[in-house]
Amino acid sequence: MTPLAIAAIFLLQVPPAVSAKELAATKQAAYLAQTASAALNHDLGLLQRLDTPFPSATSFRETTAGELMKIIRATTKSAIELDTRVVGDSGGWELKTVSCEPTTVRQALDALVRAISPEYERFVVDVAAGMLVITDAAGQRTLKCQAQYPLAQMLPRLGAQDGAQDGAQDGAQDGGHDEMGSTIELARTELENFIMLTQHDDWNAMGGDLARIDWTGSVATVEATPAMHFDIRKRLAQLEESLPSLNLQWAVRVVEFTAATKPSEIDAAVASQQALDALVASGGAKVLAASTILTPAGEVAQARIVEDNLESVMRIEPISTKSGRSFVVRTTVKPAGAVDAAAATSEISLRAIPGVRAAATLQIGGRRLLVDCIGLSEGARKLMQREK
Numbered sequence: 001m002t003p004l005a006i007a008a009i010f011l012l013q014v015p016p017a018v019s020a021k022e023l024a025a026t027k028q029a030a031y032l033a034q035t036a037s038a039a040l041n042h043d044l045g046l047l048q049r050l051d052t053p054f055p056s057a058t059s060f061r062e063t064t065a066g067e068l069m070k071i072i073r074a075t076t077k078s079a080i081e082l083d084t085r086v087v088g089d090s091g092g093w094e095l096k097t098v099s100c101e102p103t104t105v106r107q108a109l110d111a112l113v114r115a116i117s118p119e120y121e122r123f124v125v126d127v128a129a130g131m132l133v134i135t136d137a138a139g140q141r142t143l144k145c146q147a148q149y150p151l152a153q154m155l156p157r158l159g160a161q162d163g164a165q166d167g168a169q170d171g172a173q174d175g176g177h178d179e180m181g182s183t184i185e186l187a188r189t190e191l192e193n194f195i196m197l198t199q200h201d202d203w204n205a206m207g208g209d210l211a212r213i214d215w216t217g218s219v220a221t222v223e224a225t226p227a228m229h230f231d232i233r234k235r236l237a238q239l240e241e242s243l244p245s246l247n248l249q250w251a252v253r254v255v256e257f258t259a260a261t262k263p264s265e266i267d268a269a270v271a272s273q274q275a276l277d278a279l280v281a282s283g284g285a286k287v288l289a290a291s292t293i294l295t296p297a298g299e300v301a302q303a304r305i306v307e308d309n310l311e312s313v314m315r316i317e318p319i320s321t322k323s324g325r326s327f328v329v330r331t332t333v334k335p336a337g338a339v340d341a342a343a344a345t346s347e348i349s350l351r352a353i354p355g356v357r358a359a360a361t362l363q364i365g366g367r368r369l370l371v372d373c374i375g376l377s378e379g380a381r382k383l384m385q386r387e388k
Contacts, residue, residue: 040147043127043226044233049076050106050125050132059101060108065116066094068108075105076132083135086117109134127226137202140210143225149232152218154240155187188215194239195222198231250301250375254289254312254333257368261285269370270359276372288312288369310364311336314371331371333364346371 052075060068073080087093093116100111106125113134114120122136128143192213196203204212211224222232255276257266261284268275269285279285289312295301301316315330334343344364357374 040145040226040229042130044230046076046078046127046130046132047125047227047230049078050109051104052076053104054102054108057101058103058108060111061099062097063099064094065096065098065112068098068112069094072105072108072112079131080109081128081131081133083123083133083139085136085139086113086123086134088117124227137210140225140227144210144223145226145229146221146223147229149220149222149236150218151191151220151236154191154236155218188220191220195220195232195235198228198235202228250293250295250316250329250373252289252291252293252303252314252316252329252331253287253372254305254310254314254331255280255285255370255372256288256308257285257370258283261368266361266368266370270361273357273359273372273374276359276370285370306336309336310334310367314373316373327375329358329371329373331360331362333362333369335365344369 054075069080082093096116098112098115100108102108102111109125110120113123117123123134124136124140125132125134126140126143127133128135128139133139192205195213196206196211199208199210200206202208202210211222211228213223214221222229224232255269257269257279261279265275265279265284269279270276276285280287288310289305289307291303291305291314293301293303293314293316295316299318303314305312305314311334313332315332317328317330319328328347331346332343333345342364344362346360346362357372359370359372361368361370363369
């Protein structure tokens, strides 16, 4: 179906002259370089070596732990020390046997620790005094160091809009409400929750004592162990690559139900995009208007569609409240060409992170309609979602 008229805000970007895979790798490398700390470079390099694949298919069968450790040290070209808490006081760990088929050095090291320690889950690989060490939380407490993460480029892409500064200036004139400050604070909270997915219970905010985070403007100062910094930077690089640009993309539909459509089917369509699609496919509903809207984050997006004697105007506005950041989708429907005709209006809210769908019903002239809206940045939503 082709709408008769569409007016929307579009901001187009020229595609890069490189493959998507190459672009993603470049973006991740640039982000890691931006957040690199000279004091941590060597330590992070050691940890990176653990993810080096073995040059060929590797299989160890009844290999002694001592021999496997020699192979791991030779592959990483670095020393690896075992904390006494791992091997215990009795010694003899080198003679225990290990069987595994690792693809990376880290997997081989994990199999080694599993074989020599009955409580292997307690232990992690970290860096102490410039060498890799396998230790527990007690040992990690002595390894903490600080690093700064400049996140000014990422915060706006989580919803802290550049345009909020104007709102802050307006707020200063009507009682001093700092909209920009509250919006940035919400984005920082989202980033904190995402960062703390790395060893969640070890963060100060969660009752742990291995890591903490403090903010100075858009710069996050994180105190953590080298291994935790390594995981944080990998996650932030992944998020940086996955987040949408400062442009947001929305798919909006106006659907009309038939006279035979049951109330239960309408309720299901409001609750689930899959149920709505199934109803459209079965003939229980008809798509009257559909539009994809691209708009800069922080700006109002609007589309006008005329179809089947109805005029639909869809307006998406970013808002910030004490409870969180979101988008309000306002849809007004009226008979096409009728200036003074009565109109039906729906208002639905979407979460600030795109990828969450919302829908609402409305009626006009005996016709039952549904407005369906969803952001199209699915990758960012999955990354920000807390794992159970």
